[in-house]
Amino acid sequence: MNWLIRTFSSSIGKKQIMAVTGLGFSSFVLIHLLGNLTIYQGREAFLSYVEKLHSLGGLVTLAELGLVVFALLHIGLGLILFVQNLQARPVRYAVKKRAGGRTIGSITAPYTGFLILVFIIVHLLKFRLVDKAATDDFIILSNTFTQVGYVFFYILGVIVVAVHVSHGFWSGFQTIGLNHPKYMPLVQQLGMLFSVLLGAGFASIPLYLFTTL
Numbered sequence: 001m002n003w004l005i006r007t008f009s010s011s012i013g014k015k016q017i018m019a020v021t022g023l024g025f026s027s028f029v030l031i032h033l034l035g036n037l038t039i040y041q042g043r044e045a046f047l048s049y050v051e052k053l054h055s056l057g058g059l060v061t062l063a064e065l066g067l068v069v070f071a072l073l074h075i076g077l078g079l080i081l082f083v084q085n086l087q088a089r090p091v092r093y094a095v096k097k098r099a100g101g102r103t104i105g106s107i108t109a110p111y112t113g114f115l116i117l118v119f120i121i122v123h124l125l126k127f128r129l130v131d132k133a134a135t136d137d138f139i140i141l142s143n144t145f146t147q148v149g150y151v152f153f154y155i156l157g158v159i160v161v162a163v164h165v166s167h168g169f170w171s172g173f174q175t176i177g178l179n180h181p182k183y184m185p186l187v188q189q190l191g192m193l194f195s196v197l198l199g200a201g202f203a204s205i206p207l208y209l210f211t212t213l
């Protein structure tokens with residue numbers, strides 16, 4: 001219990017929780033992308049993936065609950081650290097001291113984080129929190145991505161996700177202790193590769209459906 005209070009009240013503890021929840025969310029996003037890519041095998045393959053996912057029943061509900069808890073912790077602690085950083089100005093040591101220096105990803109992290117929240121709310125309203133009795137995920141995808149506005153919204157959204165992850169990936173590993181100077185450049189490059197593949201993979205789906213349907 002003492003450990004929990006110490007973790008939540010110290011700056012490094014908050015960053016460690018942000019790192020674990022952020023890396024957890026990144027794993028979900030990667031799995032989500034791999035599942036969604038079944039769309040390239042056609043409607044049947046995509047719907048069979050969705051069906052298999054839903055057949056996991058309680059496990060999916062548990063994973064969803066985990067995602068909500070992770071999101072709340074990540075956003076809540078991120079906001080607290082953001083405000084504390086602002087109050088600590090002009091002595092903004094927290095970011096400058098880091099081995100990777102300041103990047104677009106790190107400077108914009110609080111703002112891209114907020115935009116991702118907006119993106120996820122719209123995304124859930126569109127794809128998750130809908131009555132699917134008379135429709136299915138493929139019909140929803142097709143209807144959405146034949147509208148140019150949504151195609152732009154999704155492409156911009158996933159670019160923002162990629163920029164946020166480009167910082168979060170190496171920063172998260174650094175915070176949880178993988179900060180050996182020898183390996184940091186490699187972790188940074190892997191983070192960059194991961195975020196580019198993530199952004200390109202997700203962005204390809206609305207583009208593909210828009211151009212082929």
Ligand code: HEM
Binds near residue numbers: 029032
């Ligand atoms: C082109 C990009 C994307 C497509 C086509 C897509 C597609 C979908 C679909 C079809 C669902 C509903 C699945 C179901 O019926 O259970 C869904 C749920 C979800 N998506 Fe996406 N998604 C995309 C990008 C993203 C991104 C970038 C994120 C996160 C940053 C994200 C987060 C989520 C979450 C949290 C859920 C709810 C998961 C659940 O409750 O089981 N999605 N997405």
